[in-house]
Amino acid sequence: MAEEVSSQMNSLSISETNPSSSATISLVSGDDIVFKVEPTIAKEMETVQSFIDETDGKITTIPLPNISSHDLPYVIEYCEKSIAGKITKEFEAEFVKKLNNEEVKELFLAANYLNIKKLLDFLSQVIADRIANKSVEYVRRYFGIENDFTPEEEAKLREELAWTFTGVDPDDEDEN
Amino acid sequence: MESLQPPSSSSVVSSSNSNALTDSGQRNWLDLPRDAILSIFVKLDTVDLLVRAHNVCTTWRNISKDPFLYRTIDMSNLDELETSFELMKTNSQLEILCHRAIDYSRGHAIDINIEYFGTDDLLSHIADSASHLRCLRLACCYSVTHEGLCVIAEKLSHLEELDITISGGLTHDSLEVIGRSSPQLKTFKFNIEVYLHPHIVYDDDAFAIAKFMPGLCHLQLIGNKMSNDGLLAILDGCPQLESLDIRQCFNINFIGSLAKRCKEQIKYLLLPNDDTDDYPFETEDYPEDYPYGISDIDLDLLSEDDYELSDGSEFSEFEFDGNYYDF
Structure with missing residues (x-):
C-alpha cells in the first residue's frame, strides 16, 4: 500500500522539481492526500505517464482531482501487482470481494480516467457480470x-x- | 477479443471535469465516454446486450447498437431459456433478436453461433447481411433445410469454419454445396445423433467431404456412420488434415494399416470410443455388442496381421472381406 502523506500543498498547483533529485511520483487525490509511488507505477497509468512525458519529467506531482483517497490505494495496489506479474484469478477474486458496488463503479471510472488498460478490462468484466441476466x-x-x-x-x-x-x-x- | 481503442490521453485529461464528483459524491454513469461503456458492453453476450443494455435508457440503447459489439454473435448455451419458457415462443423471440443483432452488425459479423432456433429465413438474412462471416455454428437447428443451406453457402464464400452439429434436413448433398461454395473452409464439424441406426453403414458424407472439401485442416464427425472406406477416402481427399475427431463412429474398425496411416497423417486424433465429456450433446457408451473395442490399444502394437480379433466376433466377417452388411 502506498505511503500516505498529508498534502502540504494545494493539489491544483503543480510543483516543479528536479527530476534527478526525485525518484518518486506524487499522486494527489481529489481530497488532497499525497500518495508517493514509484515511477513504474506511474507508467501503468497512461494518463499520468503522458502528463509526465509532456513536461519532460520535470513535473512529478500529479493532481488527480477525480479520484478520492479512498479509491486511489486500490488502484495503486492493482498496479503494483500488475508490475510484479502477480495478477492471478485468485488475486482478482479477492480484490473484487473487498469492493462494494459503489467502489467498483468508482474504480472503473478511475481506471478509465487514468487509462489503466488491465484494470479497466478486469473491472469491465466485473461490471458486465453484474448486468448479465439481471432485470x-x-x-x-x-x-x-x-x-x-x-x-x-x-x-x-x-x-x-x-x-x-x-x-x-x-x-x-x-x-x- | 480485440481490445478497444483507448481514448487518447489528452482527451481524457481535458474532459476530466465532466467526471468530477458531484456535490452528493455520486458520479453520473451517463457521463462516461462511449469507449468506457463499450468496454463493459463488449463483455456481455448477445442476449444480454439486446435485452438488457439495449433497454436501460436512450444513451445505452444507442451505444448498444455499435457494430463493434456484434462482430461475434453468440446465441448458444441458452439452456436456461429452454427450460424456463415455452420453447416455440422463445425460439421465435430469439430469432427476432438474432435478426436484430445481424442488422446492428452492419455487415461486420465474423462469427455467428446459433443453437436450436436457426431457420432458413434466418440463414438467408445472415447470407444477405454478413458477407464477411468467417465462422458459423448451427447446433440443433432442426428447421434448417438443404435448400436453406444452399442459399447461405453460395453467399458466404469467406467461410473458414462451419459447425453443423445435429441437423434435421442436411445430407451429403449439402456437404457438396458447402464444399463447392466455401473454398476457404478449414474447419468443418458435422456431428449427428449417435443413437440413430447404430449399425447402418453410410459413407456418403465421408465421400462428399473427401471430394469437395480438400482444404480441410480440422474435421469433426462425431457419431458418423462411415466405415473404413469413408475414413480412407477422407485421408486421401484431405491431405492437409491435422485434427480428426471420429468419436462415436462405431462402424470404423480402427486397426491395422488404416490405424497406422491415421496416426501418421493426423496430428490430433480422437477415436470412436474416446471420452466425450467435452461434447454437450447426447452420446452413447461404448456399445456392448460392438466388436471393435480396440482403439485404446497402443497403435504401435498393431500391425496388419493383428486385425483378426481374438474374440472371434461374428461381425468381423462383414468388415474384413470388404463386403458390407447389406441392409
Missing part, C-alpha cells in the same frame, strides 16, 4: 440511470420482450 430495473438501479423512454416505447418494449422480464436472476441487494 433491466436492477441494472438501472445499479448504475443510477433514469428510465428515459417514453411510455409508448416502454410499452412496446414490454410487449415485444415479455419473456425477458421474467426468469432473470433475483436482484442482489445493494451492498452499500
Whole structure:
C-alpha cells in the first residue's frame, strides 16, 4: 500500500522539481492526500505517464482531482501487482470481494480516467457480470440511470420482450 | 477479443471535469465516454446486450447498437431459456433478436453461433447481411433445410469454419454445396445423433467431404456412420488434415494399416470410443455388442496381421472381406 502523506500543498498547483533529485511520483487525490509511488507505477497509468512525458519529467506531482483517497490505494495496489506479474484469478477474486458496488463503479471510472488498460478490462468484466441476466430495473438501479423512454416505447418494449422480464436472476441487494 | 481503442490521453485529461464528483459524491454513469461503456458492453453476450443494455435508457440503447459489439454473435448455451419458457415462443423471440443483432452488425459479423432456433429465413438474412462471416455454428437447428443451406453457402464464400452439429434436413448433398461454395473452409464439424441406426453403414458424407472439401485442416464427425472406406477416402481427399475427431463412429474398425496411416497423417486424433465429456450433446457408451473395442490399444502394437480379433466376433466377417452388411 502506498505511503500516505498529508498534502502540504494545494493539489491544483503543480510543483516543479528536479527530476534527478526525485525518484518518486506524487499522486494527489481529489481530497488532497499525497500518495508517493514509484515511477513504474506511474507508467501503468497512461494518463499520468503522458502528463509526465509532456513536461519532460520535470513535473512529478500529479493532481488527480477525480479520484478520492479512498479509491486511489486500490488502484495503486492493482498496479503494483500488475508490475510484479502477480495478477492471478485468485488475486482478482479477492480484490473484487473487498469492493462494494459503489467502489467498483468508482474504480472503473478511475481506471478509465487514468487509462489503466488491465484494470479497466478486469473491472469491465466485473461490471458486465453484474448486468448479465439481471432485470433491466436492477441494472438501472445499479448504475443510477433514469428510465428515459417514453411510455409508448416502454410499452412496446414490454410487449415485444415479455419473456425477458421474467426468469432473470433475483436482484442482489445493494451492498452499500 | 480485440481490445478497444483507448481514448487518447489528452482527451481524457481535458474532459476530466465532466467526471468530477458531484456535490452528493455520486458520479453520473451517463457521463462516461462511449469507449468506457463499450468496454463493459463488449463483455456481455448477445442476449444480454439486446435485452438488457439495449433497454436501460436512450444513451445505452444507442451505444448498444455499435457494430463493434456484434462482430461475434453468440446465441448458444441458452439452456436456461429452454427450460424456463415455452420453447416455440422463445425460439421465435430469439430469432427476432438474432435478426436484430445481424442488422446492428452492419455487415461486420465474423462469427455467428446459433443453437436450436436457426431457420432458413434466418440463414438467408445472415447470407444477405454478413458477407464477411468467417465462422458459423448451427447446433440443433432442426428447421434448417438443404435448400436453406444452399442459399447461405453460395453467399458466404469467406467461410473458414462451419459447425453443423445435429441437423434435421442436411445430407451429403449439402456437404457438396458447402464444399463447392466455401473454398476457404478449414474447419468443418458435422456431428449427428449417435443413437440413430447404430449399425447402418453410410459413407456418403465421408465421400462428399473427401471430394469437395480438400482444404480441410480440422474435421469433426462425431457419431458418423462411415466405415473404413469413408475414413480412407477422407485421408486421401484431405491431405492437409491435422485434427480428426471420429468419436462415436462405431462402424470404423480402427486397426491395422488404416490405424497406422491415421496416426501418421493426423496430428490430433480422437477415436470412436474416446471420452466425450467435452461434447454437450447426447452420446452413447461404448456399445456392448460392438466388436471393435480396440482403439485404446497402443497403435504401435498393431500391425496388419493383428486385425483378426481374438474374440472371434461374428461381425468381423462383414468388415474384413470388404463386403458390407447389406441392409
